[in-house]
Amino acid sequence: MAGDTSEGAGHLLSPTALPRRHQAGLLGLLALAVAPLLVSDIDTLKLTSALFLAVYAMSWDAVSGYTGQISFGHALFFAAGGYTTAILNVHYGVSPVVGIPLGVLVAALAGLAIGVPALRVRGPYLSLITLVAPLIVLQLFVYFSGFTGGEIGLLGVEQFTPDPTANYYIAFGVFLFALAVFLAVTRSDAGSVFTAIREDEDAVVAAGLNPAKFKIFAFVLSAAVGGFAGAVFAHTVAAGALTPSQILALTVSIEVIIAPILGGMGTITGAAVGGLFFWLLRDQLRQMETVIPLLDVAVKQVDLLVFLLITLGFLFFLPEGIVPRLLREARRLGSQPSEATTTDGGRSPLEASLDGFRDQFERLRGGDRK
Amino acid sequence: MSADAVDGETAARTGTGSDGSYGPDDGILVLEDLTKRFGGLTAVDGLSFAVEREEILGFIGPNGAGKSTTFDCVIGTHPPTSGTVWYDGEDGTGVPAYEMVERGMARTFQSFRPLRDRNVVENVKLGLIRNRLFSTAGLRRETYDRAVALCERVGLGDQLEQTPDELPHAGMLRLELGRALATDPGLLLIDEPFAGLSGVEVADVSKLFLTLREEGITLVVVDHNMRGLLELIDRAIVINFGSKIAEGTPAEIRRDPTVQQAYLGGGGT
Amino acid sequence: MVNLVNIAVNWLLLSALYALVAIGFTLIFGVGGVLNLAHGANITIGAYTAYLLTTSLGASVWVGALGALVVPGLFSLALYQGLVSKVEEHPITVMILTLVTALVVEQVFVVGVGTTPRTVSSLLRGSVTIAGTSVRTNRLLVFVLSWVLIGALFAYITRTRQGKAILATSMSEKGAAIVGIDDGRIFTLTWLIAGMLAGIAGLFLASFTSAQPFIGRSPLLLSFSIVVLGGIGSIRGSVIGAYLVGLLDVVTVSMISTRLSGLLPLVVLVVVLIVRPEGLFGRELVE
Numbered sequence: 020m021a022g023d024t025s026e027g028a029g030h031l032l033s034p035t036a037l038p039r040r041h042q043a044g045l046l047g048l049l050a051l052a053v054a055p056l057l058v059s060d061i062d063t064l065k066l067t068s069a070l071f072l073a074v075y076a077m078s079w080d081a082v083s084g085y086t087g088q089i090s091f092g093h094a095l096f097f098a099a100g101g102y103t104t105a106i107l108n109v110h111y112g113v114s115p116v117v118g119i120p121l122g123v124l125v126a127a128l129a130g131l132a133i134g135v136p137a138l139r140v141r142g143p144y145l146s147l148i149t150l151v152a153p154l155i156v157l158q159l160f161v162y163f164s165g166f167t168g169g170e171i172g173l174l175g176v177e178q179f180t181p182d183p184t185a186n187y188y189i190a191f192g193v194f195l196f197a198l199a200v201f202l203a204v205t206r207s208d209a210g211s212v213f214t215a216i217r218e219d220e221d222a223v224v225a226a227g228l229n230p231a232k233f234k235i236f237a238f239v240l241s242a243a244v245g246g247f248a249g250a251v252f253a254h255t256v257a258a259g260a261l262t263p264s265q266i267l268a269l270t271v272s273i274e275v276i277i278a279p280i281l282g283g284m285g286t287i288t289g290a291a292v293g294g295l296f297f298w299l300l301r302d303q304l305r306q307m308e309t310v311i312p313l314l315d316v317a318v319k320q321v322d323l324l325v326f327l328l329i330t331l332g333f334l335f336f337l338p339e340g341i342v343p344r345l346l347r348e349a350r351r352l353g354s355q356p357s358e359a360t361t362t363d364g365g366r367s368p369l370e371a372s373l374d375g376f377r378d379q380f381e382r383l384r385g386g387d388r389k
Numbered sequence: 390m391s392a393d394a395v396d397g398e399t400a401a402r403t404g405t406g407s408d409g410s411y412g413p414d415d416g417i418l419v420l421e422d423l424t425k426r427f428g429g430l431t432a433v434d435g436l437s438f439a440v441e442r443e444e445i446l447g448f449i450g451p452n453g454a455g456k457s458t459t460f461d462c463v464i465g466t467h468p469p470t471s472g473t474v475w476y477d478g479e480d481g482t483g484v485p486a487y488e489m490v491e492r493g494m495a496r497t498f499q500s501f502r503p504l505r506d507r508n509v510v511e512n513v514k515l516g517l518i519r520n521r522l523f524s525t526a527g528l529r530r531e532t533y534d535r536a537v538a539l540c541e542r543v544g545l546g547d548q549l550e551q552t553p554d555e556l557p558h559a560g561m562l563r564l565e566l567g568r569a570l571a572t573d574p575g576l577l578l579i580d581e582p583f584a585g586l587s588g589v590e591v592a593d594v595s596k597l598f599l600t601l602r603e604e605g606i607t608l609v610v611v612d613h614n615m616r617g618l619l620e621l622i623d624r625a626i627v628i629n630f631g632s633k634i635a636e637g638t639p640a641e642i643r644r645d646p647t648v649q650q651a652y653l654g655g656g657g658t
Numbered sequence: 659m660v661n662l663v664n665i666a667v668n669w670l671l672l673s674a675l676y677a678l679v680a681i682g683f684t685l686i687f688g689v690g691g692v693l694n695l696a697h698g699a700n701i702t703i704g705a706y707t708a709y710l711l712t713t714s715l716g717a718s719v720w721v722g723a724l725g726a727l728v729v730p731g732l733f734s735l736a737l738y739q740g741l742v743s744k745v746e747e748h749p750i751t752v753m754i755l756t757l758v759t760a761l762v763v764e765q766v767f768v769v770g771v772g773t774t775p776r777t778v779s780s781l782l783r784g785s786v787t788i789a790g791t792s793v794r795t796n797r798l799l800v801f802v803l804s805w806v807l808i809g810a811l812f813a814y815i816t817r818t819r820q821g822k823a824i825l826a827t828s829m830s831e832k833g834a835a836i837v838g839i840d841d842g843r844i845f846t847l848t849w850l851i852a853g854m855l856a857g858i859a860g861l862f863l864a865s866f867t868s869a870q871p872f873i874g875r876s877p878l879l880l881s882f883s884i885v886v887l888g889g890i891g892s893i894r895g896s897v898i899g900a901y902l903v904g905l906l907d908v909v910t911v912s913m914i915s916t917r918l919s920g921l922l923p924l925v926v927l928v929v930v931l932i933v934r935p936e937g938l939f940g941r942e943l944v945e
Contacts, residue, residue, distance in 0.1 A: 089750055136932050143693055143749055144931050147882060151924045154879070158921050208518045208532070211507075215515055218504045224466075225498070226516040227490035227572045236522050273761075276754060316769075324765035331758050335741070338751065 100246025126246020516571025682852025688891020734853025889940025
């Protein structure tokens with residue numbers, strides 16, 4: 020929906036008048052809303068985790084998919100939120116009601132700490148810094164494990180309630196909130212500026228807009244919402260123990276890159292879908308009993324490897340993402356005319372990001388390449 | 390407002406700042422002793438001139454004369470090494486480009502740079518967005534309508550939904566103008582608009598420029614080959630090697646031996 | 659009290675290994691224009707190839723060393739030809755693809771061989787005495803071999819036709835094309851060399867630590883810091899950077915805590931990128 024032209028104020032009128040993709044989205048939300056009533060407790064727990072991943076993925080998409088500043092270490096923000104409230108709770112007895120907002124604040128500051136230097140550093144170098152920052156923090160965490168719980172994790176974090184259904188709806192609330200915030204920002208004028216920054220920063224300047232302001236805003240917003248999710252996570256899914264592997268490790272940062280790319284970068288909704296799909300796929304593989312021929316081993320024994328290979332396949336063969344591809348196919352089969360996630364004939368957000376990244380790369384290398 | 394009618398006025402101002410220096414109120418845009426050095430290279434060398442309100446000024450010089458660099462310093466892309474830029478009476482030296490645009494100065498790019506991920510009307514809309522983080526999405530309809538009006542103003546009313554890839558060369562120029570006009574400028578710096586246009590298109594675009602001037606916008610048009618330009622402009626500044634070598638009406642410029650020698654090679658337009 | 663000779667030996671030795679890894683990384687970046695996040699996988703493959711050849715097939719250590727040179731080189735080559743070259747127009751896709759590939763390689767070894775560290779035989783046995791301290795001969799040999807390789811690479815780049823072509827391409831692709839240098843072949847060659855160097859470094863490293871699936875991670879991270887500090891595309895920068903970063907890390911580990919290994923180089927990376935992105939010997943950034 021990056022190229023969503025004006026639909027006027029009347030687009031909230033009646034569900035049947037909405038474009039098909041909006042209808043599909045509403046159905047999806049409805050399904051999510053009633054899910055716990057239809058599935059087992061274990062599956063509810065799983066969906067809860069999947070929802071958090073979806074929120075993390077949306078937060079990544081909001082800055083990296085939209086402004087083109089590709090972050091390879093978004094886990095830093097989730098952990099900033101989660102660990103702030105967890106540490107305050109465990110060591111100082113601070114209630115989550117206070118801890119969570121503080122977590123959001125710390126995460127927002129982390130967003131600033133990354134966003135400001137990011138102005139000076141472009142393209143791949145920016146990504147390198149974002150890759151490395153959480154690794155530094157993680158190592159310090161392990162070093163000061165007395166305080167942070169190190170690799171084993173911080174134990175004794177207060178949980179709102181052990182009830183899986185209640186936890187699910189808390190997560191769903193966070194999901195809806197994040198979805199609303201990100202959709203509001205990206206569909207507003209700020210969103211147009213974000214994508215313009217990704218396309219051509221000079222054009223943004225020529226329009227009388229300060230790109231630095233918007234770039235930092237994107238980072239801080241993304242970090243704050245991601246940190247909020249991380250903070251709530253600490254008091255729900257973490258089930259009393261917050262470990263780095265859930266929220267700070269490199270794998271988390273990688274997951275929140277792959278999920279939006281799979282689902283469709285630069286759309287927010289694609290990130291949400293990608294996050295859910297990704298988590299559920301991973302979970303399916305963890306349980307699959309099917310034996311792989313020749314190797315004589317069950318899928319679930321090598322689930323991570325299989326999952327990574329599938330991801331590689333997706334990245335290679337379906338780079339624009341699932342949601343945009345589905346929309347294109349639906350458009351071809353159905354009758355709705357201009358419903359592309361990209362404006363007709365225009366470039367997709369992924370392409371734009373990649374091209375912009377490549378241009379910065381070429382300039383950095385000082386060469387006169389391609 | 391042809392060149393001859395203001396001949397008497399401009400005659401007094403021919404030549405480098407005859408009374409010595411320029412001040413902030415000498416025009417909507419005033420450069421005083423503007424210099425820009427890149428390492429050992431001096432691209433702009435003590436350039437001084439004033440742009441009168443609501444005139445159409447030609448900024449002429451051969452390739453490499455320093456025209457684009459001057460633009461860059463004026464609009465704030467690069468701060469000058471020394472000298473002063475006044476816009477609308479206020480000091481604008483070294484002010485960042487986006488802020489100069491907010492103050493009312495806009496420019497078009499010689500190599501058209503539209504945003505390729507959106508259509509014409511969305512491109513123009515970008516210029517209408519205010520430099521604020523939070524703006525109500527509900528204003529979109531009004532902004533959209535204003536963008537459509539702007540497109541019609543520059544002659545793109547029939548191509549609203551097209552993407553820049555689908556526009557012909559002249560259409561891209563109009564899009565550049567539309568985006569610049571969206572920022573509600575008082576001064577428009579136009580970089581080499583006539584390159585690649587046919588005679589008819591040049592005439593059309595010139596008419597558009599005259600209309601804009603009638604609406605109160607001052608225009609500074611840069612070109613290096615004067616084709617079509619001399620009929621359009623009221624006055625011209627000619628520079629070479631970063632310095633002003635002549636100033637005056639088109640008629641005076643044509644006759645000026647320094648100009649002819651510098652690059653016209655003895656021929657006129 | 660800390661044994662200074664040991665620290666010095668460690669420093670000289672490890673830095674040479676890191677240099678081998680960093681050179682490959684910086685060449686790929688400088689020539690191919692992409693950050694190969696799977697570069698660490700070459701190290702892992704090198705270590706395990708030697709291990710498998712010597713234990714499962716009973717080959718001699720020198721055959722193992724040859725394997726550690728060749729197999730990662732071929733892997734690197736295949737990675738470029740099969741995956742990266744298709745998307746090299748988009749450096750970020752390359753980063754993501756190579757990152758996932760790196761994880762795949764790790765998992766292959768986790769699944770195929772297991773996470774238990776495996777001993778890789780040293781190339782030479784015994785020890786010598788230096789300045790009153792006993793140093794394993796293997797370490798000396800590795801040090802000498804590393805420098806021989808660095809020297810050989812340097813000679814190759816500056817004296818042979820292909821080597822000079824690599825250098826030319828890293829400076830200006832257009833200029834190189836005008837002179838008739840074939841891009842594709844140069845890129846392939848660069849990836850091959852990088853793979854070989856990192857592979858043998860992997861064997862060396864494993865011969866005095868051990869082979870485990872994640873052995874490639876920390877050298878890769880250190881490479882980031884080394885390459886950024888030394889400057890992209892600069893071999894000289896990689897070597898000097900390796901010794902600087904190596905010194906920093908060895909001192910940290912010996913004097914403060916082993917658990918802080920690798921931390922300071924990462925901090926250096928961030929600082930250099932913000933303050934002076936071209937590093938010591940990198941090209942001036944063209945804006």
